[in-house]
Amino acid sequence: MYSDYLSLIVEVSVTVYVFLLGLPILVNQIFLPEDLRRMSKKNYATNLINQLLVLTVLLVAIILVAYPRTLFWLIPFPEGQVPGREWLITVLFLLMLFSTLVFLYIHLVRSQGYRAKVVHIIKKKLLQSYRQTGKLDPAYLDDIEYLGIYSKGGAETRIVIQALEELQKNLKVDTTPGMNNDNLIQLIEILCNAVANSTEAGSRSNMIEVLAIYKDILMDLKMLSTEDNPLILGNETRKIKDCTHKIALASLKKDYSDMMPRVLNVLSLIPGSSDKLFDIGLLAMEKKQYQIATNVLSEMMDRDNRDYVTMNNYFGLVAHFYFSGNAARYCARRSLESNKVKMTEETLKEAREYHYNLCNFPTVDLLEHLRIKLFRKT
């Protein structure tokens, strides 16, 4: 009877333990969303190992207490029942069951806001690596980018964006001439990927949040710029320009047309952004969002520097306006007049050449039609 009880306890304990060997997998399957499970550059579940260790120690203790004579045959244990052994093994067994329940409960509680906690850990690790080495640990960056891309649009992505914003605030902009702020550039790109390249439906408010962060970075770069070291013309700005453009196109495709003012607002701080404005204006026209297209046309000329590229992009968009109905044509004429821009055959040819080199063939054709229409030459 006595021996049966001990054997039963050991058998049940081993069964429970074997079941618990699958605890990490069980916890992962039950509590972690798929994107968190797949994120594998770094291990964020070290506490599972500790918990398994506790249960292993308890199981070993149960076995040792149950079969001392078999395991330690050289030690002269007294014959018959060892006093208190039954009581001890029961306590150990209950402790094992209790620990199992506690661990599962802890994971159940922790699974609430698990994503935020993982993001928080990544943020802390990134800040730590930045303080120690001046660089952001690429493995953690990969993980946070992964989370940004695969999180559900809305609150989940917002957690990643907020973490990235905090990281950005902690980065010191290197004002040494000719130096790239690689860390900053990486963050800019990850922010963009989180809202514009995400596999999930993007959220308008997250896109707006990212644009606000870009604007803050641009303001900082502008304030740190000097004549000798125009930081605002650096690779960081180029990256923001590119990312803003991607976000703008993504938002237009999702019919978030009311976001365009914010896009224009960001691009207005970037010198030489007429190429991106042109693309946005064009897509707006294709989607028949003329208000946006008109604002883009106006914004394009809202520059002190009307260089070759700006003017060619402007003429390209004007050509599209010209052949989009009478009202749009009138609007284009008003724009030319108020901006005191004279469209000559030569300028149209130049614009046509410029757009041809960029393979903007529909624009090339429209510029040619416009030239023929205005100057009656074939």
Place this chain on the structure above:
Amino acid sequence: MSAYKVLWIEDDADSDLYHLASPVYIEGNYHLDIASNASEAFFYLNERQYDIIIVDIRIPPGKNPEWLSRYEELQRQSNANSSRLGLELLKKIFGENGSKPALKVTQNLAAARYGVFTVERFEELRSDLSELNLMGLKYKRKNAMMPHTALLEFIREVSQGIPNGVY
């Protein structure tokens, strides 16, 4: 002269009130910059020259620590003026209690270029504007029934009020 440079300080300018901006764009005589909070507004006013500056009174602080702390300070005082950072901006620009005006771009210091476009009644602003000697500031009240050309008309009104020689 070429197009007027206009700064519109308004947190809803690129969302709810964007329909007010479109007539300004399409009119062609104005180049519009939009600042959606105090930090952005202060940045623009220190970086670019403007002919006309339209200020909203209730604006958020943005992310500049100075404006954030000012905002939190106002919040702690917990009175009805807690979010009237537009007034704080004007105080900072024109110098409150004898302090020096705070802008690097001197053109933006001409009070005649400013207009207040807000939901607040003028009476609510009177004492603050009076303290700043800005009682002559052009004022227009926002409301739900205003036409889509309200901003454009106000910009025109402010531009007409700029005395000769200010440009």
